[in-house]
Amino acid sequence: MRFQAIIFDLDGVICSTDEYHFQAWKKIADELDIPFDRTINNRLRGVSRMQSLEIILENNPGDPFTDTEKQSLAADKNEIYKDLLSQMSEKDLSDEVRNTLNGLRDMGLRLAIGSSSKNTPLILSRIGLNGFFDAVSDGNNITHSKPHPEVFLKAAEMLDLFPQNCLVVEDAVSGAEAGHAAGMKVACVGDAAQQGAGDWNLTAFSELVSIVEG
Numbered sequence: 001m002r003f004q005a006i007i008f009d010l011d012g013v014i015c016s017t018d019e020y021h022f023q024a025w026k027k028i029a030d031e032l033d034i035p036f037d038r039t040i041n042n043r044l045r046g047v048s049r050m051q052s053l054e055i056i057l058e059n060n061p062g063d064p065f066t067d068t069e070k071q072s073l074a075a076d077k078n079e080i081y082k083d084l085l086s087q088m089s090e091k092d093l094s095d096e097v098r099n100t101l102n103g104l105r106d107m108g109l110r111l112a113i114g115s116s117s118k119n120t121p122l123i124l125s126r127i128g129l130n131g132f133f134d135a136v137s138d139g140n141n142i143t144h145s146k147p148h149p150e151v152f153l154k155a156a157e158m159l160d161l162f163p164q165n166c167l168v169v170e171d172a173v174s175g176a177e178a179g180h181a182a183g184m185k186v187a188c189v190g191d192a193a194q195q196g197a198g199d200w201n202l203t204a205f206s207e208l209v210s211i212v213e214g
Ligand code: B16
Pocket: 009, 010, 011, 012, 018, 021, 044, 045, 046, 047, 048, 049, 052, 078, 114, 115, 116, 117, 118, 119, 120, 139, 172
């Protein structure tokens, strides 16, 4: 087999929480009269909460915000986002993703999460994947978010594997850059696949099986 482990991004790969990030930021931007659309939203994929806010504020027509005001806006966004997450259940894990994850595990691969999100534990428990992964590296154990490779290097370290034996799966261009900077091959889905950012650009999650078979 071509790899010993797969490190999955969470938002936009395992589940569609990327849409909830968009809705929550949209509400904050609308309240501030700042233009925000799905094209700008694609730049927020994989980057931290505070960096996402900075990207949104590039279009702020008014006076600059203080650091305290920015912290408060990010906290407000997270409350809206967590409210949206509270509606999630095991039904939000698609059959395709569930079956593919189980198939990859049956093939002997180790499976990990590499996400910039501090809400990773909450999301994994809502979709019924708490305890499923062999390692979880997320926004709570990193100091640099994607495109920095830290989150993926920490996941490989937790698995006790060399980076070159790990495949990253990403929906964000910043995440694909992070995987490559970590010395890993990258398979992309969604926006990053459309941008051609991966070594493989998938149209279906289940294509991962043939990639690892080589
Ligand atoms: P939080 P991923 C990332 O998760 C999201 O793509 C990105 O939009 C978000 O800003 C970031 O997590 C931080 O999320 O506010 O929950 O800590 O795609 O790396 O799984």
